[in-house]
Amino acid sequence: MLNPQKKSPFVAESRGQVPVGHLSSLGEVLGKKLEERGFDKAYVVLGQFLVLKKDEDLFREWLKDTCGANAKQSRDCFGCLREWCDAFL
Amino acid sequence: MAAAAASAPQQLSDEELFSQLRRYGLSPGPVTESTRPVYLKKLKKLREEEQQQHRSGGRGTKTRNSNNNNTAAVGMGVRPVSGDLSYLRTPGGLGRVSASGPETPLGGPGGASATLTAGSKVLLGFSSDESDVEASPRDQAGGGGGRKDRAPLQYRGLKPPAAPLAASEVTNSNSAERRKPHSWWGARRPAAPELQSPSGRDGAADDEEQEGEDGEDRDPEAEEPLWSGRTVNGSRLLPYSCRENYSDSEEEEDDDVASSRQVLKDDTLSRHRPRRGHSKPLSPLPAKSAVGRLETSVQGGGGIAMNDRAAAAGSLDRSRNLEESAAAAEQGGGCDPLDSSPIPRYRVNAKKLTPLLPPPLADMDSTLDSSTGSLLKTNNHIGGGAFGVDSPRIFPNSLPPSAAVAASSSLRINHSNHTGSNHTYLKNTYNKPKLSEPEEELLQQFKREEVSPTGGFSAHYLSMFLLTAACLFFLILGLTYLGMRGTGVSEDGGLGIKNPFDETFGNIQESEKNLMMNTLYKLHDRLAQLAGDHECGSSSQRTLSVQEAAAYLKDLGPEYEDIFNISLQWIFENGKDVGIRCVGYGPEEELTDIVDVQFLQSTRPQMSFWCRFRRAFVTVTHRLLLLCLGVVMVCVVLRYMKYRWTKEEEETRQMYDMVVKIIDVLRSHNEACQENKDLQPYMPIPHVRDSLIQPHDRKKMKKVWDRAVDFLAANESRVRTETRRIGGADFLVWRWIQPSASCDKILVIPSKVWQGQAFHLDRRNSPPNSLTPCLKIRNMFDPVMEIGDQWHLAIQEAILEKCSDNDGIVHIAVDKNSREGCVYVKCLSPEYAGKAFKALHGSWFDGKLVTVKYLRLDRYHHRFPQALNCNTPLKPSNKHMNSMSHLRLRTGLANSQGGS
Numbered sequence: 005m006l007n008p009q010k011k012s013p014f015v016a017e018s019r020g021q022v023p024v025g026h027l028s029s030l031g032e033v034l035g036k037k038l039e040e041r042g043f044d045k046a047y048v049v050l051g052q053f054l055v056l057k058k059d060e061d062l063f064r065e066w067l068k069d070t071c072g073a074n075a076k077q078s079r080d081c082f083g084c085l086r087e088w089c090d091a092f093l
Numbered sequence: 094m095a096a097a098a099a100s101a102p103q104q105l106s107d108e109e110l111f112s113q114l115r116r117y118g119l120s121p122g123p124v125t126e127s128t129r130p131v132y133l134k135k136l137k138k139l140r141e142e143e144q145q146q147h148r149s150g151g152r153g154t155k156t157r158n159s160n161n162n163n164t165a166a167v168g169m170g171v172r173p174v175s176g177d178l179s180y181l182r183t184p185g186g187l188g189r190v191s192a193s194g195p196e197t198p199l200g201g202p203g204g205a206s207a208t209l210t211a212g213s214k215v216l217l218g219f220s221s222d223e224s225d226v227e228a229s230p231r232d233q234a235g236g237g238g239g240r241k242d243r244a245p246l247q248y249r250g251l252k253p254p255a256a257p258l259a260a261s262e263v264t265n266s267n268s269a270e271r272r273k274p275h276s277w278w279g280a281r282r283p284a285a286p287e288l289q290s291p292s293g294r295d296g297a298a299d300d301e302e303q304e305g306e307d308g309e310d311r312d313p314e315a316e317e318p319l320w321s322g323r324t325v326n327g328s329r330l331l332p333y334s335c336r337e338n339y340s341d342s343e344e345e346e347d348d349d350v351a352s353s354r355q356v357l358k359d360d361t362l363s364r365h366r367p368r369r370g371h372s373k374p375l376s377p378l379p380a381k382s383a384v385g386r387l388e389t390s391v392q393g394g395g396g397i398a399m400n401d402r403a404a405a406a407g408s409l410d411r412s413r414n415l416e417e418s419a420a421a422a423e424q425g426g427g428c429d430p431l432d433s434s435p436i437p438r439y440r441v442n443a444k445k446l447t448p449l450l451p452p453p454l455a456d457m458d459s460t461l462d463s464s465t466g467s468l469l470k471t472n473n474h475i476g477g478g479a480f481g482v483d484s485p486r487i488f489p490n491s492l493p494p495s496a497a498v499a500a501s502s503s504l505r506i507n508h509s510n511h512t513g514s515n516h517t518y519l520k521n522t523y524n525k526p527k528l529s530e531p532e533e534e535l536l537q538q539f540k541r542e543e544v545s546p547t548g549g550f551s552a553h554y555l556s557m558f559l560l561t562a563a564c565l566f567f568l569i570l571g572l573t574y575l576g577m578r579g580t581g582v583s584e585d586g587g588l589g590i591k592n593p594f595d596e597t598f599g600n601i602q603e604s605e606k607n608l609m610m611n612t613l614y615k616l617h618d619r620l621a622q623l624a625g626d627h628e629c630g631s632s633s634q635r636t637l638s639v640q641e642a643a644a645y646l647k648d649l650g651p652e653y654e655d656i657f658n659i660s661l662q663w664i665f666e667n668g669k670d671v672g673i674r675c676v677g678y679g680p681e682e683e684l685t686d687i688v689d690v691q692f693l694q695s696t697r698p699q700m701s702f703w704c705r706f707r708r709a710f711v712t713v714t715h716r717l718l719l720l721c722l723g724v725v726m727v728c729v730v731l732r733y734m735k736y737r738w739t740k741e742e743e744e745t746r747q748m749y750d751m752v753v754k755i756i757d758v759l760r761s762h763n764e765a766c767q768e769n770k771d772l773q774p775y776m777p778i779p780h781v782r783d784s785l786i787q788p789h790d791r792k793k794m795k796k797v798w799d800r801a802v803d804f805l806a807a808n809e810s811r812v813r814t815e816t817r818r819i820g821g822a823d824f825l826v827w828r829w830i831q832p833s834a835s836c837d838k839i840l841v842i843p844s845k846v847w848q849g850q851a852f853h854l855d856r857r858n859s860p861p862n863s864l865t866p867c868l869k870i871r872n873m874f875d876p877v878m879e880i881g882d883q884w885h886l887a888i889q890e891a892i893l894e895k896c897s898d899n900d901g902i903v904h905i906a907v908d909k910n911s912r913e914g915c916v917y918v919k920c921l922s923p924e925y926a927g928k929a930f931k932a933l934h935g936s937w938f939d940g941k942l943v944t945v946k947y948l949r950l951d952r953y954h955h956r957f958p959q960a961l962n963c964n965t966p967l968k969p970s971n972k973h974m975n976s977m978s979h980l981r982l983r984t985g986l987a988n989s990q991g992g993s
Contacts, residue, residue, distance in 0.1 A: 041127075052127060052128070054122075055122045055123055055125065055127075055128055056122050056128060056131065057120065057121070057122040059122075061135075062128075062131050062132070062135060065131050065134060065135070066127070066128065066130075066131040069130055069131065069134075070127075091942075092851070092852060
């Protein structure tokens with residue numbers, strides 16, 4: 005998602021502008037659900053990830069509860085965020 | 094306990110939920126409205142498991158927690174379970190995760206939080222790219238290390254030492270960085286805390302602890318890594334840093350290290366370490382001194398050796414490290430490398446870090462970043478790591494001048510350098526076999542620049558070849574000489590004569606026979622001599638007329654004259670070659686009788702030795718010449734064929750490029766037609782050509798274009814060639830006939846384009862000022878994936894285009910063989926280099942994160958002597974700016990983002 009390898013438009017956009025629907029592992033439907041809960045930007049999800057201390061189970065659980073992500077989606081999302089954090093934090 | 098709380102989890106307040114989770118050993122984050130449900134679920138699960146465990150009698154929960162922790166870079170370790178290890182990990186983890194403030198003054202607070210944040214700051218750092226030039230990478234490393242150490246210290250419940258222990262603090266941070274399975278160090282660990290308590294041994298304690306931590310860090314490599322995360326990190330970093338080292342070893346500064354090492358050595362010596370006597374070997378020496386020290390250390394010889402090695406290596410710049418590690422490797426046979434090596438290093442780092450306390454915060458941050466960040470990165474994000482390390486490294490350079498005040502200061506500087514080398518060192522010390530690898534790599538690094546290997550190779554073969562050629566020549570000469578010699582032997586003539594004599598001259602009497610034989614001999618000799626002279630060029634006459642022969646014989650003796658005719662008769666009738674030939678006036682005249690014989694000729698010229706030799710020599714030379722000529726002809730033919738073949742290849746490649754472009758154009762036109770029904774669905778061929786080829790190229794590319802058109806007509810099924818009347822004139826047009834519904838939109842992923850900036854360059858991740866005019870840009874390409882011969886030009890173009898506003902780049906070199914995709918750039922001055930740094934560092938290029946670091950000018954010149962005289966700014970070759978196409982498409986967003 006926050007991954008330039010996907011050649012997504014995110015690559016050149018500032019982090020603040022990426023809507024959560026652009027998180028490639030989540031897709032549009034889940035993105036909408038997250039937006040409804042208040043996680044309208046990718047960085048907010050990132051914030052949640054960090055608040056959960058980057059714990060895999062907790063984050064994936066949260067993701068499932070919040071937007072109904074399946075195992076693969078949550079796993080991808082978690083992996084993406086973790087890599088991004090490792091790289092830039 | 095569980096029952097009461099489990100009954101109504103929903104009524105738990107946040108604090109209660111928090112404490113409940115803590116009781117299970119979890120380290121939960123803040124319980125907010127979004128995290129609350131998750132934590133509640135977790136608590137429920139934990140309780141269920143606990144109940145199950147009570148029933149089953151096992152305790153397996155912890156593993157789950159460990160797993161969680163392991164997945165995260167630092168994660169929340171299950172501290173109690175892992176025992177020693179956990180506390181080490183946690184502080185680092187906490188430090189990282191709870192990275193509150195961006196800057197944490199190293200010296201000041203020294204509180205746990207400060208340390209932790211400092212540690213986390215470090216984590217923010219960059220991979221330990223020990224590179225280069227910059228100023229005190231050692232300072233940074235030292236600082237980072239110190240900070241890390243603090244964390245574990247605190248965790249252990251020890252009061253962080255006061256100022257005097259600042260060094261240890263630094264060291265601790267360092268060791269925290271390198272925290273690896275401490276199982277090996279478990280034993281030492283208990284000793285370390287004890288040592289720490291006595292305040293009298295502040296220094297020693299720190300060292301001990303550091304050593305312990307060092308050892309622990311080291312352990313993971315050798316022993317079973319308990320913490321996959323860390324180990325992975327370390328191992329990844331090590332090879333990476335090793336490689337870095339080698340590439341940067343040329344760039345490292347030796348002087349400071351040497352001097353600082355000296356000081357460091359003294360300092361370390363002053364601190365008595367029971368176990369680590371060897372740590373003293375910080376003196377800049379090669380393994381020898383380290384070895385000496387090793388022996389003195391209390392610990393096992395091997396371990397000590399390692400320590401010394403580590404210490405020495407650490408303090409020395411990379412190149413030295415290699416020597417030392419190599420030497421140490423030889424000595425440290427059975428010793429446990431893990432133990433020793435990290436320890437001295439940390440100590441060094443600690444010292445280095447201490448002086449860094451006074452320096453501004455920013456520097457500290459960078460230092461920490463460099464030392465810790467690199468190590469902590471479990472995931473292989475080399476791009477991020479790389480740049481991380483680089484930037485901090487740059488900072489240290491500015492620090493040493495200010496920091497070098499006291500011996501300890503210099504020691505610290507040494508330490509930071511040491512820290513830098515720690516990574517490489519870790520690699521060195523951990524695996525003996527690997528010790529030779531870095532060395533080999535380093536040597537190869539240098540070898541690459543030298544031509545001697547190949548030169549020596551060819552020189553050797555050349556000499557062999559010459560030798561064999563000479564021998565062969567003389568052999569042939571001798572054989573030819575022998576061949577010539579045979580003609581001069583008169584015995585053959587005699588033999589030849591003897592045989593027929595018996596057959597055909599039976600009627601002649603004995604006396605006459607002898608006389609005749611003598612006559613013939615004499616005649617033969619005379620003729621041979623004459624012929625020899627003639628052959629050797631001294632006489633122009635080859636034959637002897639009959640009269641002259643008779644006169645000659647008469648001179649010799651009267652009896653010869655009588656027998657002359659008989660002899661002639663005999664020769665004449667004798668069909669065999671007796672050495673004398675009778676010829677008439679003409680060469681082809683058939684002689685029927687002796688009266689027709691006019692001339693006598695020798696068939697076996699007798700030549701002097703010198704003449705023979707000369708003739709043989711000439712013959713041999715001629716033959717050799719012919720041979721060489723033949724070989725040269727063959728070579729020429731081969732070269733020509735190769736040239737033609739390459740040219741063919743080139744043309745074919747161009748043709749395919751053209752075909753691809755045409756298809757793109759047609760397809761995009763087709764798509765445009767889908768949306769815009771006003772457009773014609775076909776495109777005239779000449780129009781396509783003119784849009785793809787520039788006017789000045791059209792003549793050159795005519796052949797390529799024609800071939801492409803033919804190829805499309807024959808091999809491309811999605812394009813149909815038709816004839817249409819446009820504007821009254823007939824045109825051959827192409828129509829794209831693939832229905833777009835069926836084809837999926839294949840995103841054309843252009844390669845080699847700049848794709849935006851990953852982060853803003855600010856004080857934290859880039860040096861405040863440019864240090865040198867030379868840059869090393871990493872991660873621009875993957876040498877394995879590149880095909881063709883000209884891709885490096887595209888890379889150069891891309892860099893020039895990205896820095897198109899910077900007309901200070903004078904030399905670019907793409908290292909085609911580097912695994913990291915390195916490109917070296919030299920600018921007119923550090924300011925230009927800084928500008929280029931800002932434009933390139935942290936940008937995405939071709940899907941890879943580009944990192945830049947500064948290089949030392951002298952090393953750059955050493956590596957690229959041709960850059961010494963480059964003064965003209967380089968510009969992109971054309972105005973297309975192909976590599977910036979993606980950025981151009983973006984609106985101002987990209988521009989504002991990309992620039993910094």
